[in-house]
Structure formats: C-alpha cells, structure tokens
Amino acid sequence: MRDDRFEATYLIETPLDPAKIAEIMAGEQSCGTFTRVHGETDELRQRARATVEAVETDPTPVDVPSLPNAWLDRKQVTGPWRRAHIRISFPVANVGTNLPSLAATVGGNLFDLGEVTGLRLETLTLPSAYRDTFDMPAQGLAGTRALTGVTQGPLIGSIIKPNVGLSPEQTADIVEELCGAGLDFIKDDEICADPLHAPLAQRIPAVMERVRRHRDRTGKAVMVAFNITDETDAMRRHADLIAREEGTCAMVSLNWCGFSAVQTLRRHTDLVLHGHRNGYGAFSRHPLLGISFGAYQAMWRLAGVDHMHVHGLQGKFAQTDEEVVSSAHDCLTRMSETADDRVMPAFSSGQWAGTAPVTFKEIGNTDLLFMSGGGIMAHPDGPAAGVRSLRQAWEAVVAGETLADYASTRPELAHALQRFGA
Known part of the structure; x- marks a missing residue:
C-alpha cells in the first residue's frame, strides 16, 4: 500500500457485474458521480479518483436478495445475485486528518447505492504515517x-x-x-x-x-x-x-x-x-x-x-x-x-x-x-x-x-x- 493512499475492503451483493459496481463505488466516493461531469478532467481523475485494487467474486450466486431495493425494482432487474469482495484505495489528500470525513468517504452513500442489495464495510487500513496524524490513546x-x-x-x-x-x-x-x-x-x-x-x-x-x-x-x-x-x-x-x-x-x-x-x-x-x-x-x-x-x-x-x-x-x-x-x-x-x-x-x-x-x-x-x-x-x-x-x-x-x-x-x-x- 502506498503512503499517499489508504484502503477499504467491502463485501457486496448485486445482480449486476461486480467489477462495474466496484468502479461505481470508487467514483461515487471520490471525484465522480453516476456520470462524468463538467470539470472532471483526466488530470483531476488521476490525482483524486479512488482506485479499484481488487475484485473477488463468489462463483456461487444466491437466489434471494439480502435487502430490498426499489431502484432495481423500478428497472425490473432481477437475480441471480452475486457476492464479491472489493478492495478500493483512496487518496489521503482527499480527506486529510479529518475523521468524520474519512468515515463519510469509506461509508457514506455507499450504503444507499441502487446497484446493490447488500454492502458491508469490512476493513480499513491506513499507512502508518497517515495513521499517526490522528489522535492516539492517552493511556x-x-x-x-x-x-x-x-x-x-x-x-x-x-x-x-x-x-x-x-x-x-x-x-x-x-x-x-x-x-x-x-x-x-x-x-x-x-x-x-x-x-x-x-x-x-x-x-x-x-x-x-x-x-x-x-x-x-x-x-x-x-x-x-x-x-x-x-x-x-x-x-x-x-x-x-x-x-x-x-x-x-x-x-x-x-x-x-x-x-x-x-x-x-x-x-x-x-x-x-x-x-x-x-x-x-x-x-x-x-x-x-x-x-x-x-x-x-x-x-x-x-x-x-x-x-x-x-x-x-x-x-x-x-x-x-x-x-x-x-x-x-x-x-x-x-x-x-x-x-x-x-x-x-x-x-x-x-x-x-x-x-x-x-x-x-x-x-x-x-x-x-x-x-x-x-x-x-x-x-x-x-x-x-x-x-x-x-x-x-x-x-x-x-x-x-x-x-x-x-x-x-x-x-x-x-x-x-x-x-x-x-
């Protein structure tokens, strides 16, 4: 892991392509949204966009979604539903030493994404130098x-x-x-x-x-x-x-x-x-x-x-x-x-x-x-x-x-x- 990026891992469930969902997650929680917008230059994306580091899909799909999803219902998207572990890295510079903002970055709107019927934040890993900018236990x-x-x-x-x-x-x-x-x-x-x-x-x-x-x-x-x-x-x-x-x-x-x-x-x-x-x-x-x-x-x-x-x-x-x-x-x-x-x-x-x-x-x-x-x-x-x-x-x-x-x-x-x- 690079010193200028931190990583989070997720477990997701979706009837769509997990690799595409991972890219949506990375964009949603960094410089993007559901579509490319004015001002989102290639240089800005290279500097500020989160990056999908790994996607590991469970080969066995499930027949019933874990959570309800009105977005998928409106689009008449049905199963089977697949689960995948996703690892995403984020630029430290996007957050700085700001714990509420860090939490919003690795969580935030991800839990409401229309493309998933399940999403769980599993781990959060910070470079030591970045961790050291936050508070330590006093005792x-x-x-x-x-x-x-x-x-x-x-x-x-x-x-x-x-x-x-x-x-x-x-x-x-x-x-x-x-x-x-x-x-x-x-x-x-x-x-x-x-x-x-x-x-x-x-x-x-x-x-x-x-x-x-x-x-x-x-x-x-x-x-x-x-x-x-x-x-x-x-x-x-x-x-x-x-x-x-x-x-x-x-x-x-x-x-x-x-x-x-x-x-x-x-x-x-x-x-x-x-x-x-x-x-x-x-x-x-x-x-x-x-x-x-x-x-x-x-x-x-x-x-x-x-x-x-x-x-x-x-x-x-x-x-x-x-x-x-x-x-x-x-x-x-x-x-x-x-x-x-x-x-x-x-x-x-x-x-x-x-x-x-x-x-x-x-x-x-x-x-x-x-x-x-x-x-x-x-x-x-x-x-x-x-x-x-x-x-x-x-x-x-x-x-x-x-x-x-x-x-x-x-x-x-x-x-x-x-x-x-x-």
Whole structure:
C-alpha cells in the first residue's frame, strides 16, 4: 500500500457485474458521480479518483436478495445475485486528518447505492504515517496497567448493578463493596450517565471518596469508569471533575456521541477513555449490511480511545465467538509503526470463571479487561469470593491447569463451577 493512499475492503451483493459496481463505488466516493461531469478532467481523475485494487467474486450466486431495493425494482432487474469482495484505495489528500470525513468517504452513500442489495464495510487500513496524524490513546494498555497497578494478568472488573435508580450514596456503597472485593476496574452501566436521582456532580465525589479511602487503606487504586456520555461541553466538565477527584477513567457511549465529540474529549483530557460500543449491533448484525468490527474499531482508535468493548466468549449477545476473538485481536494489533497505539479489549456479557479458559485459549494473552456481573455479584459466597473465583480461573489457565483440578483446593472457584457451570 502506498503512503499517499489508504484502503477499504467491502463485501457486496448485486445482480449486476461486480467489477462495474466496484468502479461505481470508487467514483461515487471520490471525484465522480453516476456520470462524468463538467470539470472532471483526466488530470483531476488521476490525482483524486479512488482506485479499484481488487475484485473477488463468489462463483456461487444466491437466489434471494439480502435487502430490498426499489431502484432495481423500478428497472425490473432481477437475480441471480452475486457476492464479491472489493478492495478500493483512496487518496489521503482527499480527506486529510479529518475523521468524520474519512468515515463519510469509506461509508457514506455507499450504503444507499441502487446497484446493490447488500454492502458491508469490512476493513480499513491506513499507512502508518497517515495513521499517526490522528489522535492516539492517552493511556492504552501500558497506561491502564500503570494506573491500576496490574502489571500482569487480565484486569478483573465488574459493572454497577442495579443499572439505574441508585442514589449517589447508594452507588458509593456498592463501589466500596466492590473495591473491598478486590476488583481492578468498576464501570457504570451504559444507560446510567447523569440521571436526576444520581447526577454526576454528586455521584463522582461520593464514589471517589470511597475509592480514595480504599486506596489509602490498601494501596490499591481501583479504576472507575464514570459514564459521562452527554453533549461535548458537559463531557469536558464531567471529565474535569473526575480528574479533580483523582479518578482515572471516563466511559463514553461512542455511537451516540460521535467521532467529533470523542476527539474533542480526547484532546481535553488524559483520562482513560473507556469506549462502549452499545448500539453497534445496528451496524453489524446483518451480514450484508453495515460495518464489521475491524473497520469500526480502526476509526474509533483514530479518535483516541483507550479501551474498546468486544463482548464476550460464550456470552449472552448475538455475536459469534469467532467475531469476538477477531475483535479482540483487532484491538491488540498496532496500526502505527512508530507508536504503541493498541487499545485494551473489554470483555463482558455473561462472563464468569468458566469462560476464562476459552478466552485465554483464543486470545493467547492476558492483555484484556475481563468484566463479570452475575459471576461476581451472584457468587454463592458473596462478591469477594466471586472475584477470587475469577482470579483463580485465570491463574489456572495461565498455568495450563484445568479449572476442575485447580478448584480442588480453592473453594471459591469450586463453588462458582457448581453454581454457574450448569
């Protein structure tokens, strides 16, 4: 790949010639439209037009289109429909260091093209020098480990429950209990940001008073991800309050704040930005529509986030285990040749001690945040035992032992297997 171009790959479905559709896509997302226009000189096209680099067509057509299409219906175009993988390169100069414009270039109107009955953005690859012009994580893997004091092994975390309805003091009570249970990380739920019954202006000081008390007593600085999702100025105010209270992390619902707001927040604070992807299923669940996680995480990393949610193996959501594994590997793959811009994959959704073995086997390392709700709070011996069961499970898998053997002398893990194993 040339230093002056970046690339995107797509999966498309069409009843037309995929090679011709690829050229339409390249023109639509660069200097052209459905027809050549006045002023679109050969020199301009050579300099600014996107280029089709590859088209690989699936030899087996399908009989039913994946998505409805009024444009094709009007033209009375029917199947069979063919699927193809397309790789297109774009001039860096068309975009510059402009993340919303980059997203509009590789996505934008492509999802509405009349010639396709399916289109999915799969990957986004930038030259290292171009990637380096965008924001970097302020903390990333190394900073998160330094702030929590967890030098090796996964970070063990949990989520404040009930999701909403608690007062600031009630929230602080739960955080105090979770700190005492031995957690490294605690986060707000994505639907609890700045509610009337627990505004951040009260909740942050109340929670951090307990966190500091625990730190002063034990030496352990637990990281709390306060959900500051809001309009941009409010997020900056909330981030400043977290920093004044000696907090280290802010959580943002990425899809609902948008690239620009998260970039502004990144440039305003060096707090860890815990990127929550809630709503991502709307972009990804249909296999012939939307954005795959590879491209999705690449764009959010250009906004400077430090953590990215990937869901969990054998979890409660719709993603396959293969997608979760691929997502985690994407987060842990450097996009820059000059800086460590890896972000920490955050596992959640139905995780407990019993999902540690498959997670370690598939990810191959412990550079991850492993969050458990019920696996901690519903442990039969209480939250502290729930946390110990998770740590024991990870000790076992790293040492190459089975959970059953390791549990023979560790009642917390044994009781977790008995309670949740069925």
